[in-house]
Structures are given as C-alpha cells and as structure tokens.
Amino acid sequence: MSDLLERLRERGWRITAQRRVVAEVLDGDHVHLTADEVHARATARLPEISRATVYNTLGEMVTIGEVIEVATDGRAKRYDPNAHHPHQHLVCSRCGTVRDVRPTGDPLAALPADERFGFTVSAAEVTYRGLCPDCV
C-alpha cells in the first residue's frame, strides 16, 4: 500500500481500482509526469481507465494538497507527488525533464514589503532552467 493511497483513504476517499492505479503510478518513482504520461502508465495496469478519470483524480489530489501541479512551460502540466517536503524545480530547457532541488534560504524573504503592492503573498515558486547532462 502506498503512502499516498493510505492518506487518501484517511480523507474518506472511496478506494477504486482507478484511483489506486493513479496513486501507484505517481508514487512509484518520483518523476514528474504529465497527465498523459500518467494515463499511459495507468492504462498498462488497467486498460479500461479513461482519460477523464485520470484528469479528475489528478485534479482532486492537487485540490487536497497531496500532489503539486507544476507548469514548467506553456505545455502540459506535470504532477509532483512530493508535496510534503518543500522544494523547488530544475527544468531542462530542451527535453523538459524536471528534478526536485532544495535551494538555501527562503525565497519569500527576498521580496521586500514595498515590492508587494498590497498583495497578501503566500508562496514563492522558483524554477531553475538549464540543460540536463543528456542534452548539453
């Protein structure tokens, strides 16, 4: 039983074959998959699973904070199951691979009050960009 699935059960989710498969795909390796990649891997285990269900399930997981949605470019969103450890992302500009990284310090502290323009600022996301070893 994956940790993620266990937490979903505690939140009162019905545990269906589809949700179990999506949770297992996400929890399996901490890669950052697109919704379509999740669907492809889920289909390998449960051939009838529909695209809508994968999208719904991912959306619900994001809503309750078990999964983070990462928009690294203007294309497909990626889903990050590592929601319980604060981290930022390092993205390859060529192939789109995403790695979790932990920079030093708190990025929120770098934004002085007079640069907040009345906003209630609650989070800072940092995306580092570059080329991965395979794409150099």
Next chain:
Amino acid sequence: MSDLLERLRERGWRITAQRRVVAEVLDGDHVHLTADEVHARATARLPEISRATVYNTLGEMVTIGEVIEVATDGRAKRYDPNAHHPHQHLVCSRCGTVRDVRPTGDPLAALPADERFGFTVSAAEVTYRGLCPDCV
C-alpha cells in the same frame, strides 16, 4: 514610434502593419497579455490580422529576446515586453493578474553546486503567489 518597434527595425525586420500593431499592443501598457488577448487588441486596430501572424510575431520577439514568455499556470502563456530590466512576477491566485517585482539578491546564487545534478543552470524564475488587493 514605440521603443520596441524601433529596436525591431534596427534588427532588420521588415516593418509591416501587422508587426507594428503587435508591437504597439505590447508596448502600450505593461500588462501581461495572452496571445489571444494580443490578437483581440490587434484586431481592433487591424481587422484582417490573422491568429497565425500574432503567434509568429510573438514567437519571433521572444526568440530575439525583446519579449519574455511567462507561463504562470498551465493555461495560456503571457507575454511581457519588459525584457530589458531583470525582474520576477507576482501573480494573484484568484484573478491571474501579474505584476513585475524586483526581489533582492540573485536567486541563482541560492542553488548550491551539489543541488545542480550536472545541469548547466542558466536562469532562475521566481513566481510569487498570493491575493491582490482587489481579491482579498
């Protein structure tokens, strides 16, 4: 004559009515428009302008570094003509408004070498999220 258009001319671009209109729309007020919003405003001035031309022109401006592409969510990219002053973005989680902000320090410096995993890191984008004064 807008500054942006002037710089395009210096780069040897043919100045067509379409490019002039796109440049004027972007340069007009430093709001961050989506491609479709640019197209809508361009159409108001030049009704025949096609979607493809707006996309092409925006893409070219991004390529030559006159405009920055901002992916704040998984939806439409936004275009920021303020490319010659380094800055980050503050996004309202509810209405999507984007403001330019200048945090202190260099965000790249916060990523130590042992957290770069062999990547050649070239840039850091910071997105601050919160609620704007109108949405609180």
Next chain:
DNA sequence: CTCTTGACTTAGACAATGTCCAGTGTAGGA
C-alpha cells in the same frame, strides 16, 4: 518611379491538452 524578389501574411486544417456531460457501474454502509 517602377520592378523584382524573397520575406511576410492569410485561412484553415490539424495537433495537443484539458473539460464537461449523460449514462452506467460499483464501493461500502445498513
């Protein structure tokens, strides 16, 4: 000024990603 040429634009088909809905199925409590 007119001509010429190759860069530019257009319309629309197509692709990728995401959303919605009506009908059907089923998990889990009674």
Next chain:
DNA sequence: TCCTACACTGGACATTGTCTAAGTCAAGAG
C-alpha cells in the same frame, strides 16, 4: 444482500498553439 451516492466511461467539445500552401507586399535595385 441491497441501496444509493459517488465514481467511471466514452465521446463531444473547448482552448491554445502549430503548420502549410498560396497569395501579398516592403524595400532595395535600376
């Protein structure tokens, strides 16, 4: 075991972006 609210399916639809073939035009040459 049975019920029912919740979940799933398949497919239509929406949004955003890309591509191509054919027509158009900006700007330098003469």
